[in-house]
Amino acid sequence: MVPKRSFQIAINSIPETGRDISLDLGLEWFARWREEDPDLGFSGAQVMGKVHLGKYGRDILVRGHLDGKLDLNCSRCLESFVATLQSDFDLLLVPGPEKVSEEGEELAAPDLDLDFYSGEVVDLEGILKEQIILMLPLKPLCAETCRGLCPLCGANLEREGCRCKAEKSDSPLAALAKLKV
Ligand SMILES: [Zn+2]
Ligand SMILES: [Zn+2]
Secondary structure, three states: OOOHHHHEEEHHHOOOOOEEEEEEEOHHHHHHHHHHOOOOOOOOEEEEEEEEEEEEOOEEEEEEEEEEEEEEEOOOOOOEEEEEEEEEEEEEEEEOOOOOOOOOOOOOOOOOEEEEEOOOEEEHHHHHHHHHHHHOOOOOOOOOOOOOEOOOOOOEOOOOOOHHHHOOOOOHHHHHHHHHO
């Protein structure tokens, strides 16, 4: 597992040319996160994180790429499935409000997401967690075509087929089913 300290990047360790960091976030790392936050919207996960840290005066530009697999639950059929997700992000870290920038150099970056850091360390763990949350689909689907559950009998239409078909066509359930279509 990636130890906590691997995520703590001392700002004075970032050379003028920037610094590249790769972090292999595996099952154990996600298990630890889950312990801290039981409401996580996914289970088993394996994510590769690559970040480039660039220094602009006191500002730190974090350019990151996440690539991995997470177990999500389909929002239609509720089954667990493995989602392959990727995302790129740019995040500008500026010294916390309590610190005044000593140098005049500034990044004009209206399109960048902005965040604060304090002290002399960048906490990549917090940043990566936030970006992983942002990467999750709002409505996960095991497949674009997933038909989900039958609203009447609750059967998983992908796996078992609908039990309503056995009903007579003039039954109240069948009539209701027609209305829903
Ligand atoms: Zn589904
Ligand atoms: Zn049904």
